[in-house]
Amino acid sequence: xxxxxxxxxxxxxxxxxxxxxxxxxxxxxxxxxxxxxxxxxxxxxxxxxxxxxxxxxxxxxxxxxxxxxxxxxxxxxxxxxxxxxxxxxxxxxxxxxxxxxxxxxxxxxxxxxxxxxxxxxxxxxxxxxxxxxxxxxxxxxxxxxxxxxxxxxxxxxxxxxxxxxxxxxxxxxxxxxxxxxxxxxxxxxxxxxxxxxxxxxxxxxxxxxxxxxxxxxxxxxxxxxxxxxxxxxxxxxxxxxxxxxxxxxxxxxxxxxxxxxxxxxxxxxxxxxxxxxxxxxxxxxxxxxxxxxxxxxxxxxxxxxxxxxxxxxxxxxxxxxxxxxxxxxxxxxxxxxxxxxxxxxxxxxxxxxxxxxxxxxxxxxxxxxxxxxxxxxxxxxx
Numbered sequence: 001x002x003x004x005x006x007x008x009x010x011x012x013x014x015x016x017x018x019x020x021x022x023x024x025x026x027x028x029x030x031x032x033x034x035x036x037x038x039x040x041x042x043x044x045x046x047x048x049x050x051x052x053x054x055x056x057x058x059x060x061x062x063x064x065x066x067x068x069x070x071x072x073x074x075x076x077x078x079x080x081x082x083x084x085x086x087x088x089x090x091x092x093x094x095x096x097x098x099x100x101x102x103x104x105x106x107x108x109x110x111x112x113x114x115x116x117x118x119x120x121x122x123x124x125x126x127x128x129x130x131x132x133x134x135x136x137x138x139x140x141x142x143x144x145x146x147x148x149x150x151x152x153x154x155x156x157x158x159x160x161x162x163x164x165x166x167x168x169x170x171x172x173x174x175x176x177x178x179x180x181x182x183x184x185x186x187x188x189x190x191x192x193x194x195x196x197x198x199x200x201x202x203x204x205x206x207x208x209x210x211x212x213x214x215x216x217x218x219x220x221x222x223x224x225x226x227x228x229x230x231x232x233x234x235x236x237x238x239x240x241x242x243x244x245x246x247x248x249x250x251x252x253x254x255x256x257x258x259x260x261x262x263x264x265x266x267x268x269x270x271x272x273x274x275x276x277x278x279x280x281x282x283x284x285x286x287x288x289x290x291x292x293x294x295x296x297x298x299x300x301x302x303x304x305x306x307x308x309x310x311x312x313x314x315x316x317x318x319x320x321x322x323x324x325x326x327x328x329x330x331x332x333x334x335x336x337x338x339x340x341x342x343x344x345x346x347x348x349x350x351x352x353x354x355x356x357x358x359x360x361x362x363x364x365x366x367x368x369x370x371x372x373x374x375x376x377x378x379x380x381x382x
Contacts (some may be wrong), residue, residue, distance in 0.1 A: 018187070023157065025192030027051065029058060034182045037310035038138070040122050042154040047109045050124060050132065050153040052203035057102065057134055058186035061201050064208065066103030066301050074134060074184065080181040085167045090125055090137040091183060101133035108296055109151045113270065115144045119157035120163060129296060138165045148301045207353065218293050225280035225291040231277070233362055237338050247321050249340035255332020255367070260312040265371035267307035268326070275338065275360035279352065284308050285320065309371040319344050327367060334366045
């Protein structure tokens with residue numbers, strides 16, 4: 001005969017077991033904290049890799065984590081280490097400082113229709129493009145300026161008030177809660193056939209394998225792109241016109257447009273390479289950036305792959321060789337310019353090592369038209 005104590009324990013367990021059927025079909029995460037619980041619907045059909053990462057971490061089945069973390073529910077006991085009222089709450093860092101990670105990084109997974117446009121949106125925190133790991137944040141208000149910079153992969157469907165509770169806790173000057181906001185556990189809920197079919201470990205493993213293949217292909221593509229620049233430059237430099245300053249200009253295509261006047265702004269396409277090895281350091285031409293593995297989704301969102309307005313003037317704030325070449329061109333001209341270091345960035349270099357000291361440069365330039373004034377990105381500065 002069952003004891004009264006055992007009956008009581010069964011009764012308690014039954015009461016504590018959560019019922020998630022009312023959520024409907026889908027993949028969900030119940031983020032259980034010491035301030036209350038938030039149930040998040042995960043967009044596994046739109047951002048499968050990011051969701052797979054989160055689910056595998058939560059369940060302790062992620063194969064890419066550092067060895068000391070394998071087999072453990074990653075988020076259990078981790079805190080919301082950064083809380084900013086009227087903005088967002090951020091967690092997922094095992095160090096609790098904002099500098100921790102699970103031992104790997106993976107790429108952004110942007111979907112145009114997924115935006116940080118309201119309260120309760122779940123997105124990956126990062127330190128720049130393609131640096132996702134385990135840290136995430138949940139918005140308290142819309143943050144449209146972050147759309148396209150952070151992968152959106154879910155939204156809170158129950159417990160929105162818990163976001164407010166956490167957002168209102170007292171924090172230190174670094175926005176870390178004085179009394180820890182702890183994630184006790186993240187329960188993954190799979191309602192319906194499609195959610196049950198989603199295998200997080202396999203999805204992420206397939207991504208890793210595919211990433212390795214893509215990286216190998218990208219390396220081969222980069223090597224070919226650099227070789228193409230260097231091979232062509234050898235002949236072009238011999239045929240280039242050398243000016244009194246030492247600048248060499250090779251005409252790729254003669255334009256038929258007007259000659260700009262001093263004080264005009266002109267619309268310019270450019271690509272800058274290191275003469276030493278043919279590597280690209282900057283371009284506003286999308287196809288060139290892609291060939292060299294430099295394409296940036298964020299830059300495209302900011303219209304950074306469009307012709308850039310530059311001053312057509314002796315007083316333009318441009319490196320001497322670039323300015324001299326630009327002032328020799330008319331609308332429609334395409335040229336390749338060989339800039340010795342003393343007409344470039346000289347002994348100081350530029351871009352914190354991107355352009356080394358005393359580096360000779362190659363620039364491809366095209367004037368597409370005369371610019372009518374409006375806001376635009378910045379040209380290469382002197």
